[in-house]
Amino acid sequence: MKIPLVDLKRQYLGIKEEIDEAIASVIADTAFIGGKYVASFEEAFAAFCSAKHCIGVGNGTDAIYIALRALGITRGDEVITVANSFIATSEAIGMTGAKVVFIDCDPQSYNIDVGKLREAITERTKAIVPVHLYGMPANMPLIRQIADRHGIFIVEDAAQAHGAEIHGHRVGSFGHAACFSFFPGKNLGAYGDAGAIVTSDEKLARQCRMIANHGRIQKYDHSFEGVNSRLDALHAAILSVKLKHLEAWTEHRRAIASWYRNRLGSSHCVPPAETEGFRHVYHLYVVRVKNRDAAQAGLHERGIATGIHYPCPLPHLSAYSHLGHATGDFPVAEAFSKEILSLPIYPELTQAEVEYVCSNLEELASS
Numbered sequence: 460m461k462i463p464l465v466d467l468k469r470q471y472l473g474i475k476e477e478i479d480e481a482i483a484s485v486i487a488d489t490a491f492i493g494g495k496y497v498a499s500f501e502e503a504f505a506a507f508c509s510a511k512h513c514i515g516v517g518n519g520t521d522a523i524y525i526a527l528r529a530l531g532i533t534r535g536d537e538v539i540t541v542a543n544s545f546i547a548t549s550e551a552i553g554m555t556g557a558k559v560v561f562i563d564c565d566p567q568s569y570n571i572d573v574g575k576l577r578e579a580i581t582e583r584t585k586a587i588v589p590v591h592l593y594g595m596p597a598n599m600p601l602i603r604q605i606a607d608r609h610g611i612f613i614v615e616d617a618a619q620a621h622g623a624e625i626h627g628h629r630v631g632s633f634g635h636a637a638c639f640s641f642f643p644g645k646n647l648g649a650y651g652d653a654g655a656i657v658t659s660d661e662k663l664a665r666q667c668r669m670i671a672n673h674g675r676i677q678k679y680d681h682s683f684e685g686v687n688s689r690l691d692a693l694h695a696a697i698l699s700v701k702l703k704h705l706e707a708w709t710e711h712r713r714a715i716a717s718w719y720r721n722r723l724g725s726s727h728c729v730p731p732a733e734t735e736g737f738r739h740v741y742h743l744y745v746v747r748v749k750n751r752d753a754a755q756a757g758l759h760e761r762g763i764a765t766g767i768h769y770p771c772p773l774p775h776l777s778a779y780s781h782l783g784h785a786t787g788d789f790p791v792a793e794a795f796s797k798e799i800l801s802l803p804i805y806p807e808l809t810q811a812e813v814e815y816v817c818s819n820l821e822e823l824a825s826s
């Protein structure tokens with residue numbers, strides 16, 4: 460049996476007619492930039508996130524950069540984020556000119572260790588970018604409490620967490636702004652790069668929209684230099700079709716996660732924790748295995764693709780060598796980076812395929 464890490468083709472084949480029709484309409488209308496397809500997706504996605512406004516942008520990295528810039532983050536400021544994420548999170552902070560301050564992750568949730576947040580805050584701290592890693596919401600109620608006390612902005616990195624919830628509240632509704640990626644492999648994916656910012660602050664929404672569109676209020680009236688980072692109408696039309704299926708897909712992901720959990724609980728792998736009241740949307744299904752590299756190689760030989768998200772904590776990448784971090788500064792992220800293994804997960808994965816992954820992993824994983 461051959462099992463890829465994600466299978467976008469299966470998803471496309473399931474919704475081919477709707478997608479093909481949506482693409483054909485955009486082309487027939489030659490409505491490529493802005494216009495009704497973008498506006499109607501933005502409206503639907505804001506509602507999906509229980510936010511008032513959605514601004515479509517070019518990708519998820521730009522979404523974080525634009526939201527931070529719209530909040531006034533600039534050179535001389537500090538922005539806190541977590542050591543284990545994709546580089547886009549810290550890169551977007553760097554793009555504003557601000558200094559990124561990393562803190563370790565929590566061993567249960569893999570998300571930012573809120574207990575370490577207070578000690579990382581200085582008088583220069585302007586914002587925190589919590590990441591809802593793998594689809595598991597960060598502890599937003601606690602983060603909000605601390606951020607409010609210190610007058611710090613929150614920009615959620617929700618690139619992996621479309622539809623995740625805490626006590627029935629959607630991610631995207633906790634911070635001053637939240638940023639989503641629609642990279643093809645994300646839970647809601649376009650057919651190329653795309654992203655969005657959601658917020659319920661009207662002024663902030665207007666500022667984001669201006670930055671994303673050359674700093675303009677209307678055509679040829681530019682009040683400052685922005686960037687060109689817009690959601691293409693083709694992607695918007697595709698995303699509108701897919702958004703209608705997203706809840707069902709998320710429920711499938713959660714069912715697959717429960718098959719994995721039931722099957723792997725007694726083996727030498729640590730399945731992801733489920734926190735009461737937190738709705739994990741399983742963008743990735745990440746287990747921990749002591750002999751990770753050998754297990755991964757064995758799975759590969761048996762046709763099972765896996766991933767490592769991520770093999771090196773951000774502060775230890777060459778890109779951040781100027782921060783001068785040493786081994787041991789982020790003990791949890793460092794230890795986990797050697798044990799984590801992302802198993803195949805996508806809504807169309809069958810129970811027989813999950814069984815095949817589990818029986819092989821059980822054989823290969825050792826304590």
Ligand SMILES: *Cc1c(COP(=O)(O)O)cnc(C)c1O
Pocket residue numbers: 518519520521544545547548590616618619639640641642652653654
């Ligand atoms: C994918 C991702 C991003 C960036 O999104 P792009 O659309 O690829 O720019 C940011 N943060 C996290 C955690 C991601 O997984």
